[in-house]
Amino acid sequence: MRCATRRGTSRSVSTTSTSSRRVHVVPAKVSRERHALGRGVGADIRLRRERGRIEWFAENTGFMWERARSLGQCLCSLRQIQKGLVGIAKGGTSAKGFGFGKMKYAESRRSQHAYKRKVLRGVIAVREQRCGLQQELGGILDDDAGARRLRRAHLDLKNNLSSQSSPVVLFGGSYGGMLAAWFRLKYPHVAIGALASSAPILQFDGLCSPYSFYDIVTRDFKSESENCYEVIKRSWKEMDDAINKGVGIRELKRAFNICNYEEMDVVPSLVENALVYAAMTDYPTPSNFLKPLPAHPVQKMCEAIDHPKTGNDTFSRLYGAVNIYYNYSGNVDCFALHDDDPHDTLYGWDWQSCSELLLAVGGVSNSSMFPPSPYNFTDQVADCQESNEGIPPKPHWITTEFGGFDIKRTLKRFGSNIIFFNGLRDPWSGGGVLESLSESLIAIAAHKGAHHVDLRFSTNEDPKWLTEIREKEVQIIKNWLTEYYRDSA
């Protein structure tokens, strides 16, 4: 275990008063706390972001749908159960043929208490028509009413399958991966196993370094070329200098093709987001998770920096890279921060990651290609309280409820049937379980992998290592099922 063997609760927090960045699992957004890099998302945008699309998550979890039949199962998705997904219109059907229901954030946002109570009460209704069945699985972690819903959903599932002993396997990526792992640990009578992909369950309460996220993004770009790293590292000061000069701001906006209606100092945030998200989604094949992207986007962005098509200056090089992230389709007229959240998930995530899911992350080390920014726990808590309308976060809730300290010792002889997949190019892998905890709590780490790459639909261009990892995962899950049926005999 790289960092989870730490004992006790002491934290690697800086004593400086500099605010730390807030980082988002997926999708991320601009780090509002770093004022030098501008404030990107205002209240007006928040108000518009009250709806998310479950289809988006499903479209990026192809592995599960592809393999359900080969496993002889109809599998349900627990993926990306977000806070506040309480109201569900079950009749909704997407154009993609999956037939998922629409999801809505709770409408009681104005009632702080009621809203708070609803956190983590999420329920997702999944109608998996491929198996010809209507299935529903509610995933709830800490709430009594939720637990009853879960049980009811569980019974519905069993009844719909006309078999009360059908095994349930959970698949989750990112936050959904954390939920899948915790769900298996808390409700072994509901789910026989979980594939927890890119689940940073150790990114809490000082368990792992709060600097790992930006360090890994840096490592990704540095691995492509030293020059790429150097250009990016020096660009921030040049951007700040330009912002500090009146004429410079206009130049900067033009250099980066920023939409006219955007704030003047938005450029550094846009650049940072492009770099971070490219690292997270540095997939080996073309993808369209957060944005339409080519295969190996980090490599492509570094190539644009190293071999610019237009000018040789820093901004021209950087623009070439940013253009790959924001405009790979070639259809985008200008860039805007709002485009960083095309799937409208940030409103919920902002709340969640500042209440019960306070990820201890966002520090930037001196060797990073980003401007150094010490992590400060106290500031993170204060910023979150301000952001969440005065309701304080619960920084120790996750480790209280789900553990994390001494995880290897705790789970060596407890629990079973969880796969922890991590792609080591994924900045979130710094908080992942990277070593197996026991014979059936299995860590799989892919050196060339990004954020839950294993869960994506397969393509003919998939590299061998990815195909092999998926096969390994399928084999492990098949073994769980074999064991289950043998135990049931």
Place this chain on the structure above:
Amino acid sequence: MRCATRRGTSRSVSTTSTSSRRVHVVPAKVSRERHALGRGVGADIRLRRERGRIEWFAENTGFMWERARSLGQCLCSLRQIQKGLVGIAKGGTSAKGFGFGKMKYAESRRSQHAYKRKVLRGVIAVREQRCGLQQELGGILDDDAGARRLRRAHLDLKNNLSSQSSPVVLFGGSYGGMLAAWFRLKYPHVAIGALASSAPILQFDGLCSPYSFYDIVTRDFKSESENCYEVIKRSWKEMDDAINKGVGIRELKRAFNICNYEEMDVVPSLVENALVYAAMTDYPTPSNFLKPLPAHPVQKMCEAIDHPKTGNDTFSRLYGAVNIYYNYSGNVDCFALHDDDPHDTLYGWDWQSCSELLLAVGGVSNSSMFPPSPYNFTDQVADCQESNEGIPPKPHWITTEFGGFDIKRTLKRFGSNIIFFNGLRDPWSGGGVLESLSESLIAIAAHKGAHHVDLRFSTNEDPKWLTEIREKEVQIIKNWLTEYYRDSA
């Protein structure tokens, strides 16, 4: 597994409309629902029962205190965490030298909603002065605020021990045994193991027969003598006949030495309680758990029935038996139902067992020595709702949250380090885990044992089987500790 291998959720409920008895883990009380046997506890008594004594539980968990030092540990009690034990005066010190704090039921009884929210939020503060340390362990099962308290208490414990890696082992009997087992399953990062003694975790939701409780009481008495069984079996009709005659009631009260202020029809309930509690506490040595009792009280009561010292009629024989239960000390002037709850726990237990902890129990089969009474789930739910001021029970909450169906399959490859002890003379053993679920989820069943007899203080008169069982338990726990320290090395 005797009954836990049942699958699905179908219940062995009768379709008749006869109300079932409500049975209490410990202490029990008169079965109010069976009107033929009278109504014993009225609202006036409930109002007086708002305080319980944790010392009483501690005094009956000697095993833990005796063995703490030999295990090289300071162990904390999670035993008998009752609903509503929210307010705790930590400074309270008992005359017994343990120094436990006083416990109080929540004072918000009138606020149904608030009260409901507090159910199972219990916190017990234990100050274990024998180890020279002040330790506090909060045990909370379903509540977020509670979980934070738990974590805080956990940290306090670790800090007080000046060692953040000190292992915690849970000991619990009866309801406390259920809590100990569930706690270990939900919070493996807090407790490394649990001794769950006489914990009927399968007495829910139709998992085990709702008739087993009275069947086992019957078996206990029948095992002493067939005549004892026959006398008791025919006594109920004679009591009913006497109650139905005006003169008979006075005769009956006199025959059973009932206090003048008691209701006229209290006798059958008093007799039933004496028989049930004697079976539960049928210990092999003199005890003073629910009442001062001789060793083998069931045997003594049957001897009184088989060889009466006064008259030969049914009532004289039965009185001899009842007198052993209610007046073994010889100091009791007359018998009263209120004396069945000397430790003031029923008020809390009544609420608990009719809300989240709805034990599916209380049916009386035709072969029982008690008057037959079919179990009816619907009636039990309705009776509970009426009893709990209109708040409906949650009959599926326990199996939703903690499982139970297919427990052997579910836990065969999940979880570890729980001992399930059951004494087979204990009527609650019908809902216990009687077969080991895995190598480290170990069932120990004692044919001659009663309700958590293993947890009692040792005496020089302890039979060999009891000494051996305690040694076995200590050895298992020592192995957990050895493993824990080896894993920590």
